[in-house]
Amino acid sequence: MKKWTPCIILGCAQFVMVLDSTVMNVSISTVVKDLDTTVAAMQAAITFYTLTMASLMLLGAKLGDVWGRRPAFVIGSIVYACGSLTTALSPNITVLFLGWSVVEGLGAVLVIPAIAALIANNYHDQDRVTGFAIIGATSGVAVALGPLIGGYVTTYLSWRYVFFGEVVVMAVVLAFVRLIPDTSQPQRIRIDALSALLSAAGLTLIVYAMLQSKTWGWVLPKNSPEIGGVPINPLGLSLVPYLLLAGGFLLWLFFIRQEALVTRGVPPLVHVSMLSIKRLRSGLSVLGAQYMVTAGVFFMIPVYLQMTLGYNALDTGIKILPLSIALVLFSVVGTRMTAVWSPRRIIRLGQLILVVSSFILLGSVSLDLRSFLFAVGMFLAGAALGLLASQIGNVTMSSVGVEQSSEVGGLQGVFQNLGSSLGTALIGSILIASLSSSFLGAVESSDLSSSTKQLVATSTEKGVQIVPVSTVDGIATEAGLSSADAATLTTLYSESQVSSLRASFLALVFISALSLLFSKNIPTELVRRKPEEAAGGDRAASGTAT
Known part of the structure; x- marks a missing residue:
């Protein structure tokens, strides 16, 4: 047990990092209402949270070399806790953006590379595979519990308590941080x-x-x-x-x-020559695509369940549960499979399952949720992500020596968070753009009066906002429309939301299929055991034979 104590402590920090984003996603509608903001503003906050990490992760990894990996982990944890406290107390979207998207992101750029480097430094061979699998499984547990914790706390208490809880967890991590061995020496280098x-x-x-x-x-x-009333185009x-x-x-x-x-x-800042290592380049590309799909799913699904179908945060978390359970389960299964299957075979299986799951989720989206199909799609998506999570960490970190583990940890963090940023930004933009074109087109081709069409066009000059379908009737009535026109607009808007969600899922299918091209150079050899383990196994086999 003592051997795995560092991994458990680091896993707790990893748990908080992952829990954070899943809670915010599942609480979108409540936060929008609580802070009097919009879904687009929340999309920006979610995107910039991961963007802060992606853009500064290389710097964070290099600071880990300068300060030492454990000191960097400690400083990052303190900064992260301060950001969580600011987020919990935020009175508006601006303060939330500062605390969550900026300060927490700055803390994470120190913590995430340090976690990868400390795992690589403390474990070797099969133990390293297990160590990264534990970190991956911890992420899976956070994904599993995040929607439920966030949903329950948001529904019955307040989403703010989750961030207060993060402060407490990071304080506990800091209390036990000395139990993490760190043989790295601070380097006297200029950044x-x-x-x-x-x-x-x-x-x-x-x-x-x-x-x-x-x-x-x-x-x-x-x-x-515009500048001075002149459009910039x-x-x-x-x-x-x-x-x-x-x-x-x-x-x-x-x-x-x-x-x-x-x-x-x-x-x-980083030895870009490392990207000429095919194994590393392939692993990072698969990682980026994986997180792009994950972020897209975790942005779209809550929007669909809450804005279109009217689910609360807890019900949303329950609907996401099949994905969460499968992710944890198949993180463990993927680790066991390394004894008989190569990393590339496991990763490609995961990628193929991800493509299938995206198609199933695409088919499940409707005005009356096809629950069984949706659950199957979510479970398969979780299985795919679990298989990928069980392999990618070790593939990338094992591509170089321990002395470069901090740099590779930084690159891993860049691709992970850049994928998340692009996933939220791209899929969110497709969703909102599709909603605008679909809704305005439906209004124009409807039997609504010319004056009503003109009113809608004027009100949506700067785009169509994502709002709960249940509120459209009230918004239309307040604008002076008749009850019949308001009912028609509600129907058109709900149908437009569904069609825009389908367009977004189609984009996920494309990204999932494209990621298959990235796994070409993933290792085809089995992960070897440590020499002493192999010798012990041979002796046991010999003893059995006699």
């Missing part, structure tokens, strides 16, 4: 500020562009930002493609900068 700025700015521009695509349009401008195009190009250019400059620093003998 290149320009590298940190280039990577953060590049990633931020790319994710922000996707987030704003629902408002500004992907290519042709819709509701462009260079050459008649939306700002989105320009921001994507600018972000890509900054990341290219970042890569050039890292290579130049290595040539001069100066430590880079």
Whole structure:
């Protein structure tokens, strides 16, 4: 048991990191009402939480090398707890954004790479596989309990108590942190500020562009930002493609900068040459795609259940439970399978199941939830994510030596959180953009009077907001529409929500299928046991034979 004490402590920190986002997702409608904000604003907060981590994760990993991995873990835990407390006390979306999206994110950029590096440093061979599987299973437990804890607390108490609880858990983790051995020595290296700025700015521009695509349009401008009343749409195009190009250019400059620093003998923020390792590159790509799908699912499902069907937070958590249970179960199953199957075979099985589950979920979305089909889809999605979680951590961390584990832990955190950011931003933007086009098209082709159509068009000039279907009738009545027109608008809006959700699930099917291409260079050999374990097994077999 003593051997696994460090893993258990680190797992508790990992539990809080994962619990945090699942609670916020399942509590979307309640937080929107409590803080008098919108689903779009919550989408931005969720996106920027993971974006903060993605953009600064490399810096956090490098600070772990400078300060030492356990000290970085301690500092990050303290910052994270302060962010949780701020979030719990937030009176409006601005303070929540600061506490959750920024401060908690800053703490996580120190904690997450440190967890990966400390696991890699304290365990080897099959123990390392088990260690990362425990961390993966802990994440699964958080995913399993997060919707239930968040749903129960949000429904019967307040979502704020979850964040107060996180402060308590992080305090307990800090109380036992000395039980985590850390053989790493602080390094006297200078962190290149320009590298940190280039990577953060590049990633931020790319994710922000996707987030704003629902408002500004992907290519042709819709509701462009204005300066002095003049729309900003260079050459008649939306700002989105320009921001994507600018972000890509900054990341290219970042890569050039890292290579130049290595040539001069100066430590880079990250050795980009590691990305030439096919095994590592493949593992990180699969990880990014996995979290992109996960974030998309955990954003869409609560919106569907709460806004379209009128479920409360607890009922939403119960509906998500099949995914959560399967994720935990198949994290364990995936670890056991390493004795007979290679990591690539297990990962590809998980990816194929993910594609199937996305199709099933697509078919389950309707105005009257097809509960059995939905439950099967969620269970299979959890099974797929569990199989992936059981392998990816070890595949990436075992691609390099222990001395580079902190850097790889940073890269792992970047791809994990960048995938989450892109998943929430992209899928959320598709959902909202599809809702606008579907609803306005349905209104235009309906039998509603011209004056009603004009009123709807004027009210939705800047896009159609995601609101609970049950409130549409009241909104229409307050706008002066007749009860018959209000009922018609409610029907059109609910149908438009369902069609936009289907479009979003179709995008998830595409992403899930595309991820199969990324697993080409995942290892095909079985994970070996430690020499002493193998010798012990041989002796036992010999004794049995005699």
